[in-house]
Each structure stands twice: as structure tokens, then as C-alpha cells.
Amino acid sequence: MRFIDEHSHLFAVALPLRVLGIAESTYYAWRKQAEQPSDRDLVDLGLISNIHEIWEASGQTYGADRVHRQLCRDGIRVSRKRVERLMKQQGWQGAFLRRGWRGGSTRQNRSQMPAPDLVNRNFTADRPEPVVGRRRDPDPVR
Template sequence: MKIVADLRDRFGVEPILRVLGVAPSTFYDWLAREAEPGERELLDRGLLTEIVDVHDRSGATYGSPRVHATLRRRGIRVGRKRIERLMRAHGLQGAFLRRGWRGGSTKQNPKATPAPDLVDRDFTAPGPNRLWVADATRIVCGDGVLWMAAVRDVFSNRIVGWKTSDRCNTDLVLGAW
């Protein structure tokens, strides 16, 4: 109906509606509802501003269940299905895992031989600086992904070196070492 309203000065209402196969009463009823919306429409508009606020603050990751829970914490009591309807009507959806996503950041080569376990899973040390272990961690931030590698002394449980980077590669781990 908005396109009819935009083009009516150029072509007239009836010719546009005739081409679209829409009764003129449908358009004029829509105009009346736009000029004077009903109580439910006004409530939906107010609720939609809250939904958009919650959705934007989550970085567009919250779907209707989390938006519903957040609105309840704010003291707004509304049904989850109403939130679903409004989000769907306005193109809002939360983040979702792709089918088949396994959670890993790398694909293993099935032909590769694993590195040898030099400590036989025994992570104890008789003194300081006898056994160091390293790990790389993926941290999701607002601007993307940050990788952090840390090297820890097993005896004292202290971090002896660390480094961050936007990529997880050999330079990151060696820099932490």
C-alpha cells in the first residue's frame, strides 16, 4: 500500500489498484488506519521500540526468547509469540548456528600425525621452570575475534608469557613463549 501512496500523485489511485488487482476500499481503509491507528497498533509500535533497543544492544544476536526475557526483567509483560510476530514483521532475527557447525575454528587434516605427548598427560612439575604449557584462546569482541596465547609455568601456575593477535598462527604462540 505504501507504493500506491507514493505513486498516486503521478498515476492516480484507481489505475494503480486496477493493475495490482486490489479493491480501492482496501487502500482507503489502510490510509484511515495509518492516519488513526488503533490501540493495539499503538501498543505494538511502543513495544517494537523496546524490542529494537534490546536487539541492538545485544549486537543483533538476541532472538525472541532472549528479547522476551530481557523485556520481562525490564518489567514489560508481553507474550513471547507477540514478540516473535513483531520481530518477524520487521526483519529482526537473532544469531543462530549454521547447520553442521561444530564449534571448532580449524579443520584437522585427517592424514596428519599428531604431535607427541612429551609429558604423558602428567601436568605436575618438581620445581619452577621445569614444565611450561601453552594454549591459544579465541575471544569474541565487538570488532571481531581476538586470539590470545599464554604460556604457563606448571609448578607455580603463573603466566610466564602472553601475546594477542587477530590471527592464530605460529608467530602468536612463539611471541608468547
Template sequence: MTALLDEHPGLGVECVLRELHIASSTYYRWRRAEREPCERKCRDVELTEQIRQIHADSGGIYGSPRVHAVLKREGIHVGRKRVERLMREDGLAGVSPRRKGFTRRDPKATLAPDLVNRDFTARRIACGSQTSR
């Protein structure tokens, strides 16, 4: 909205707002927010700097739960979800723990010889030939 009026300075602000059914107070509140960000955004910038520092001190290992715990230990009252959001917006992520996987067999490898001559074929029992006990 504000970009439209910036691109076309010849248009009257009040006329455009009237056509778009937007209150003039809303437009001027948007303008003020561009010049002077709200307290929450300023605090987010400060927190992001602290989060970056904690993340860097950990060698890039700490994720949001550990970063949140460090902030809490330092006496900074902030929500866990806010730390998650700020880390996500800043592109910071912790290292996930290693998961125990499974071994995949190399399809080109030769199979080991069967030294005990195993036979896994099942015997078939006919339905009518069962003996009674």
C-alpha cells in the same frame, strides 16, 4: 488500490471502486490506516525499540526467548511469537550456541605409520567346510 487512485487523480473514486467491486467504506478505512496507524502497530514500534535496546545491552547475543524473558521480568506483557516476529522484521537475531562438531582430516596430510602392523582382513569361511561342534 490507493496507489492507483493516487497516480490517476482524474479518475473518480466511486467509479473505480464500483468497477473493482470494493465498498467505499473499505477504501476510506485503508486511507485512514495510512494516516493514523492502529494501536497495535504503534505498540509494535514501541516494543521494537525496547527489543533493540535489550538486544544491544546483551551485546547482540540474546535471541527471542531471552529477550521475551527480560521483557516479562520488566513487567511488559507480550507474547513470545510477537517478540520473534518483531525481531525477525527488524533483522535482529541471537547467537546460536556452539555445536560440537567433528574433526575433518586434511586430505593433503601424510598418514601416520602403522607401528603395530595391524591386519584387518577377514578370513573367509566356505559354506560346506564348517566343522560341527
């Protein structure tokens, strides 16, 4: 729809809509909605700014539940599911470290050299063959 709207000065709107199988009334309804957003859309824009302030102040760790609780404390009445929907649309999520938030909480700087191994650890086995199953006694006297 945006492409058709941006290039409507180059060609008639009816032709590409017919090719795409979209009714003209759908296009004009979309255009009217973009020019005159509903009251709910305007309130959502205000909520998005409030949610973003809370989410940023938390260091991007608050999820929808905590953001919703903070909005309630601030006196803004809104449902938790609406907060979830708006956060999901913006791509914002809280940290869930128990489940491995984006691969863990530690962020490595790949351009830096890793710390040297000062202990000189050696993780190789002493035996040439791998030990599988139960342990065998090296000196069976029984």
C-alpha cells in the same frame, strides 16, 4: 498501494486500481489505517524500541526467548510469540552458535593477508597411489 498513493496527484485512483483488480474500498481502508494506526500498532512501535535496546545491548546475540525474559524482568507484560513476530518483522535474530550462526562465530577480514605458515606443513601423501580399503602388509611372510 504506496505507488498509487504517491502518484495520486497525477491520475485518478480508480483507474490503476481497476487495472490491478483491487477494490477501491481496500485502497481507502489501507489509507485510513496508515493515517490512523490502531492502538495495537502504536504499542508494537513502543515494544520494537524496547526490543531493539535489549537486542543491541546483548551484542545482537539474544533471541526472542531471552528478550522476552528481559522484558518480563523490566515489568513489561508481553507474550513470547509477539516478541518473536516483531523481531522477525525487523529481521533480528539471536546467535545460535551450535548450529553455525551465519557461517560461524569468527568473522574474517578479507582485506587482510592471512598469517604465514611458520611450521611449513606439508599435507601431501608419501605414496603415489591412494590407499583404499584395508591396509596391506608391505612384507607378507605368512
